[in-house]
Amino acid sequence: MNTPASHASAFAQDTQIVHLGRDPDAYHGIVNPPVYHASTFIFNSVAQLLETRRDRASGAFEQFTYGREGTPTTRALEDAVTQLEGGYRAVVTSCGLGAICAALTAFLSTGDHLLIVDSLYGPVRQFCDEFLKKYGVEVTYYDPLIGADIAHLVQPNTKVIYLESPCSLTFEMTDVPAITAVAKARGIRTILDNTWASPLCFKPLAHGVDVSIHAATKYISGHSDLMLGIAVCNEASFIPVKKTASGSGYCGGPDDVYMALRGLRTLGLRIPRHQETATTIAKWLQTRPEVSRVMYPALPDDPGHAIWKRDFTGASGLFGAVLQPCSDTQFAAMLDHLELFRMGYSWGGYESLVVPTYPATLRSARPWQEKGPALRLHAGLEDPDDLIRDLERGFARLAAAA
Numbered sequence: 001m002n003t004p005a006s007h008a009s010a011f012a013q014d015t016q017i018v019h020l021g022r023d024p025d026a027y028h029g030i031v032n033p034p035v036y037h038a039s040t041f042i043f044n045s046v047a048q049l050l051e052t053r054r055d056r057a058s059g060a061f062e063q064f065t066y067g068r069e070g071t072p073t074t075r076a077l078e079d080a081v082t083q084l085e086g087g088y089r090a091v092v093t094s095c096g097l098g099a100i101c102a103a104l105t106a107f108l109s110t111g112d113h114l115l116i117v118d119s120l121y122g123p124v125r126q127f128c129d130e131f132l133k134k135y136g137v138e139v140t141y142y143d144p145l146i147g148a149d150i151a152h153l154v155q156p157n158t159k160v161i162y163l164e165s166p167c168s169l170t171f172e173m174t175d176v177p178a179i180t181a182v183a184k185a186r187g188i189r190t191i192l193d194n195t196w197a198s199p200l201c202f203k204p205l206a207h208g209v210d211v212s213i214h215a216a217t218k219y220i221s222g223h224s225d226l227m228l229g230i231a232v233c234n235e236a237s238f239i240p241v242k243k244t245a246s247g248s249g250y251c252g253g254p255d256d257v258y259m260a261l262r263g264l265r266t267l268g269l270r271i272p273r274h275q276e277t278a279t280t281i282a283k284w285l286q287t288r289p290e291v292s293r294v295m296y297p298a299l300p301d302d303p304g305h306a307i308w309k310r311d312f313t314g315a316s317g318l319f320g321a322v323l324q325p326c327s328d329t330q331f332a333a334m335l336d337h338l339e340l341f342r343m344g345y346s347w348g349g350y351e352s353l354v355v356p357t358y359p360a361t362l363r364s365a366r367p368w369q370e371k372g373p374a375l376r377l378h379a380g381l382e383d384p385d386d387l388i389r390d391l392e393r394g395f396a397r398l399a400a401a402a
């Protein structure tokens, strides 16, 4: 219905972002596709109703039958992100976690085994430990640096390998092609959380992944005002993921879908700016005596840099830092009064954010050895020098506190 795939892929990525998923000629020349608020679609005949039932039963999901399964607004966002990532089709969900849970439950049953990366996004770990295990799925956490040695952890009942690269909070890079090669040789599905890279900087499906997930809550929407997820699937994965997402009620709301599509249009400008500012701040932090380590794969001396450079075409603005050991009072004195880096969860919006992180509580396969407190920073679109001065005043407060 929107820009034909064959034509769109002839354009550079920045051009595609502007044009994918919209068709002004179909909507009175209006630039943005309209928001469809719909639960109900009217059928003109029993024959038409039966046709939509056949469409659904066959797994085609081409026709619109009910709001939970999507509207033309949903389809526009799905088409745009699918084409950016070279997928077959995508499924929009209520939030990023919903897309992850739908993809995991699409491929896992009682008695199956899941290999999942240690130091992944915390709530996914909770879903595995509190829900998947309750339903009889065996879960093993693997070291993000394991590479092809993941073959040693594969069991006869391993059905899914789940990846996130770089990892949440600690930003280790995983060798994605090494792991997908092991999975493919054994018929194991792979799911990768690609939120950090956004659809611009890494193409999971081109590296052998079956399902690429985005918390569209973050960079795709870009304005910290909505929750949405998207799972980009290859052809073999689309039907199971779509059936699970719609069968579990993980649908996104129409206004949120519309705003995510609007946010997507400026992603090509925002991501390079986030990367530039994050790099400037990360390099400055490396010079500070208060900082023991910066974790950002785009830095040349980061342990994950070689993999990042090989597989990624850019970086986003999210990175980690570990401070030299200091007292809780000193750490709080720094964070509590930052003016620009406000403290809050989520990231990917236009504004800078910081949160203290506690990586030791979220890993089992690769223990966290650092002694000092850890931070996660999101470099927003503010002036980089203002951001550095904000952190500099924070370090002065840290030094002055007992």
Ligand SMILES: *Cc1c(COP(=O)(O)O)cnc(C)c1O
Pocket (backbone or CB within 6 Å): 095, 096, 097, 098, 121, 168, 193, 195, 196, 215, 216, 217, 218, 227, 228, 229, 346
């Ligand atoms: C935020 C986040 C999610 C979850 O997305 P929500 O939309 O908040 O549910 C998943 N993965 C990563 C890496 C995230 O940062």
